[in-house]
Amino acid sequence: MKKNKNTKIPWNYLFFMIVCFIYLLSVFFSFDYFLNVGKWVFKIFFEQILWVLVIVFIFMFVLNLVLKKKSVKHLIKDSKNSTKYIFSIIWWILSMGPAYIWYPFLKELKDNWLNNGHIATFIYARVVKIPFFAAMIFYFWLKYTIIFNLVLIFLAFLIWVLTNFIFWIMKKS
Amino acid sequence: MTNTKKAFLKTIKWFKELLPILFWVIILISMLKESWLFEYMTGYLSNNFKSALLVDLVWSLSVGNIINAYIIAHNFWDLNEYILVISTFLIAWMTVWFIQIPAEIHYLWKKFTIVRNILSFSFSIVGAYLVYFLYNL
Numbered sequence: 001m002k003k004n005k006n007t008k009i010p011w012n013y014l015f016f017m018i019v020c021f022i023y024l025l026s027v028f029f030s031f032d033y034f035l036n037v038g039k040w041v042f043k044i045f046f047e048q049i050l051w052v053l054v055i056v057f058i059f060m061f062v063l064n065l066v067l068k069k070k071s072v073k074h075l076i077k078d079s080k081n082s083t084k085y086i087f088s089i090i091w092w093i094l095s096m097g098p099a100y101i102w103y104p105f106l107k108e109l110k111d112n113w114l115n116n117g118h119i120a121t122f123i124y125a126r127v128v129k130i131p132f133f134a135a136m137i138f139y140f141w142l143k144y145t146i147i148f149n150l151v152l153i154f155l156a157f158l159i160w161v162l163t164n165f166i167f168w169i170m171k172k173s
Numbered sequence: 174m175t176n177t178k179k180a181f182l183k184t185i186k187w188f189k190e191l192l193p194i195l196f197w198v199i200i201l202i203s204m205l206k207e208s209w210l211f212e213y214m215t216g217y218l219s220n221n222f223k224s225a226l227l228v229d230l231v232w233s234l235s236v237g238n239i240i241n242a243y244i245i246a247h248n249f250w251d252l253n254e255y256i257l258v259i260s261t262f263l264i265a266w267m268t269v270w271f272i273q274i275p276a277e278i279h280y281l282w283k284k285f286t287i288v289r290n291i292l293s294f295s296f297s298i299v300g301a302y303l304v305y306f307l308y309n310l
Contacts, residue, residue, distance in 0.1 A: 010190075010193075012190060012193045012194050013193050015193070015194070015197055016193035016194070016196055016197045018197075019196075019197040019200050019201060020197075020200065022204075023200050023204060026204070033207055033208075036207045037200070037203045037204050037206075037207050038203075040202070040203030040206050040207065041199055041200055041203045044199050044202065044203065044244070044248065045199055048244065048247065048248075049195070049199070049244065052240070053188075056240065057184060057188065060184045060187060061180055061181060061184045064179075064180035064181075064183045064184050065176060065177065065180040103276060103277065103279075103280035103281065106280065106281065107280040107281060110281060110282075116282075116285050116288075119281065119285070119289075120285075120288075120289045120292070123268065123289065123293075124268055124293060124296075126267055126268065127239070127263065127264055127267035127268055129239050132239055132240060132243070135240060135243055136243060139243045139244070139246070139247040140243075140246075140247070140252055140259070141252070143308065144252060144256075144304075144308060147304055147307045147308050148260065148263070148304050151300050151303045151304050151307065152264070152300060154303075155296050155299070155300050155303075158296070159289075159292055159293070159296065162292060163285075163288060163289065163292065166288050167284075167285075167288070170284070
């Protein structure tokens with residue numbers, strides 16, 4: 001009996017193909033537009049992206065090598081409340097991939113060891129991305145990168161305080 | 174399988190997911206740059222609360238890799254002229270996930286999800302203003 005193979009195209013590839021198709025269609029409307037867009041694509045890719053991707057790849061490879069979910073769970077489980085907050089920030093800063101893939105892991109932490117404030121901090125600190133620091137400096141310069149990330153860490157702390165405060169009030173009322 | 178190989182394959186997998194998205198972002202940016210829409214998009218916004226709120230509202234609906242956000246912000250807006258817009262855009266992109274709310278409610282908690290998203294939405298603008306003031310000190 002033949003196996004039913006799943007031939008569904010992933011949404012990111014499908015979107016890529018649709019965009020390419022729309023771009024290719026533009027050749028029938030204006031050849032100049034088609035050429036100029038092509039020039040922009042090459043310019044952006046080779047001047048802004050290629051070397052950034054190489055650096056990001058190296059950083060991500062090193063992080064994947066040293067970071068394990070299990071070890072983080074142990075660190076959080078065995079630490080004090082204030083230390084848990086610091087771990088929340090550090091772990092989320094180092095985490096990668098889309099946020100939704102982390103929901104089950106966050107749920108497990110929330111059910112067992114962390115409170116709402118910790119989880120909110122966890123999610124907020126995500127905007128600080130160490131593997132992408134080089135990219136951020138390249139696009140927005142060092143001064144902006146430093147200020148932006150420090151502000152974000154400060155706000156992550158505020159989110160922790162405010163979330164806990166809001167839930168404390170909700171519990172009282 | 175060794176740890177090095179596992180880490181390498183994990184990184185490759187992440188890149189395989191990222192690259193098509195990155196390329197359609199680049200093609201779309203290039204197409205926009207060559208169209209009248211680009212002038213409209215950049216001309217309409219400026220360093221004020223209204224622009225920050227608009228960017229916050231629009232980009233809170235989207236999610237994606239931060240690299241794409243950097244590329245979009247870098248190509249659309251000049252840092253010195255649009256620092257408030259860029260900061261709001263980056264923070265909203267990464268912290269407010271309106272379209273992921275059902276998934277967030279499913280795994281975390283309804284009240285928590287609502288409180289977190291409202292706080293993050295407000296903090297996108299607060300954070301952007303803080304960055305703006307500190308940058309111009």
